[in-house]
Amino acid sequence: MxxxxxxxxxxxxxxxxxxxxxxxxxxxxxxxxxxxxxxxxxxxxxxxxxxxxxxxxxxxxxxxxxxxxxxxxxxxxxxxxxxxxxxxxxxxxxxxxxxxxxxxxxxxxxxxxxxxxxxxxxxxxxxxxxPLAGLTALQALRDKGSMKSGAKVVIFGGSGGVGSFAIQIAKALGASEVVTTSTNEALCKQLGADRVINYRNETASEVLQSSHYDLVFDTVGGYNHYEQGVKLLKSSGTYVTIVGDGVSLPKLIPRLLWRKFKSNFTSPGYQIFLTDSNSSDLDVLTQLVNEGKLKAxxxxxxxxxxxxxxxxxxxxxxxxxxxxxxxxxxx
Missing domain, CATH: 3.90.180.10 (Medium-chain alcohol dehydrogenases, catalytic domain)
Structure with a gap:
């Protein structure tokens, strides 16, 4: 047929x-x-x-x-x-x-x-x-970032598709502090962010305490975010990105390989990944929705x-x- x-x-x-x-x-x-x-x-x-x-x-x-x-x-x-x-x-x-x-x-x-x-x-x-944005945020924080209850988290791009879910999921996973960058303070605060930094006026590394955070999740990309992020992380922390530096793949791949290699011997850790689409994690998102902890x-x-x-x-x-x-x- x-x-x-x-x-x-x-x-x-x-x-x-x-x-x-x-x-x-x-x-x-x-x-x-x-x-x-x-x-x-x-x-x-x-x-x-x-x-x-x-x-x-x-x-x-x-x-x-x-x-x-x-x-x-x-x-x-x-x-x-x-x-x-x-x-x-x-x-x-x-x-x-x-x-x-x-x-x-x-x-x-x-x-x-x-x-x-x-x-x-x-x-x-x-x-x-x-689905895709929610799964990406969940897997970035829970799996790649190994986020634990009480963690202090920085999210670059909190009002975008992935970032808006990441704020909520970080709180649902027990983050004690969630800081994000955005020009939309009202939306990010509504989603649960404790602090919103307007990136047009100042950078996260300029206003936040260095070596204070457990996890930085970059949804925006660009080398400037990588530079900011590693300054903010504890030695045991992890920098997670879904974007990299926002350059062409031939330029990006050597940079990513070098950072990943270096993170095996020095700190903080570095993770970049592609989302795994699966029903089990969608069920996790459904549960968060049903508990009132996640909304689109x-x-x-x-x-x-x-x-x-x-x-x-x-x-x-x-x-x-x-x-x-x-x-x-x-x-």
């Missing part, structure tokens, strides 16, 4: 850095559903910096020929399951970080291992804002049209998003 649906696709790289390379086209799902996959009817979508960086060519992980689908965060309803699926059933309301499975459309297929029941208290739009901060909502897709990417690429942008897919 073949299903025809609307999918947002990446058409060309003729205008790198511009959202005009995107449009909505008809696509098809055909063939049997793989045994461990589920088919999901989409209700809401969200994107992250990795989405537009792959489209502009800044990151080039996707080697499939153009036009091709893209996307990461999604929330919707299970409409079919494979023969080996055990946790989910048709009709379940779910959410997923489905990066790599082209979820930016009306329907898509993804392994069950990357899907979790969405928090019942959240709308589809709120749920779609969480939504900047703007768009509709699933050609114009809406381009406007959403334009907003995301502006660097002015506070929290997450989401897109509603009408049914």
């Amino acid at each position: 073949t299903t025809t649906f609307k999918q947002s696709v990446h058409v060309a790289l003729s205008n790198p850095g511009e959202s005009g390379a995107l449009e909505i086209r008809d696509a098809t799902l055909s063939g049997d559903l793989k045994p461990n996959f589920v088919q999901i009817s989409t209700r809401a979508l969200s994107i992250n910096p990795v989405d537009y960086k792959m489209i502009t060519g800044e990151l080039n992980f996707n080697k499939k020929p153009l036009p091709r689908g893209f996307g990461s965060d999604v929330a919707g309803v299970v409409e079919a399951i494979g023969s080996d699926v055990t946790r989910l059933k048709v009709g379940d309301e779910v959410y997923s970080d489905a990066i790599g499975f082209t979820p930016f459309g009306e329907v898509f297929r993804v392994p069950e291992s990357k899907v979790s029941l969405k928090p019942q208290s959240l709308s589809f739009s709120e749920a779609a804002a969480i 901060s939504i900047d703007s909502t768009f509709q699933f049209t050609d114009e809406g897709v381009r406007e959403m990417f334009k907003k995301q690429m502006s660097g002015r998003t506070k929290g997450k942008n989401v897109m509603e897919v009408k049914k």
Whole structure:
């Protein structure tokens, strides 16, 4: 059986850095559903910096020929399951970080291992804002940063998608102090930050006590943040980044390898990583939502049209998003 649906696709790289390379086209799902996959009817979508960086060519992980689908965060309803699926059933309301499975459309297929029941208290739009950014924040603090209760934490970029979740998750994990950098003090304080440093006026290393913090989580990137961060950390602390220095991969890789090597012999530690999309950690995020410790901060909502897709990417690429942008897919 073949299903025809609307999918947002990446058409060309003729205008790198511009959202005009995107449009909505008809696509098809055909063939049997793989045994461990589920088919999901989409209700809401969200994107992250990795989405537009792959489209502009800044990151080039996707080697499939153009036009091709893209996307990461999604929330919707299970409409079919494979023969080996055990946790989910048709009709379940779910959410997923489905990066790599082209979820930016009306329907898509993804392994069950990357899907979790969405928090019942959240709308589809709120749920779609969480997966990739929430998973990234959780894994950065809990796993890469080995954060313990009572830790003192600095988060560069607290009002962005990942940063807004990192503030909340740090508090949920028992941080005694969370400092963040942002121009949006009200939002960061609302999310739980103890102190907000306006990076336009001063740097964290200028106003904070050196060698005082257990963990620095950088969601912004740039060598200047690395320089600031290592000054703030205790000798036993860890600097975690998801961005690096914000330069091209050929320049970035030698720097990262050197810092990682050096951290094996001197302090503080250094960690850079890619998010692991999995249902177990999504369940952790769901529990935090249910306990009232985690919520999605939504900047703007768009509709699933050609114009809406381009406007959403334009907003995301502006660097002015506070929290997450989401897109509603009408049914």
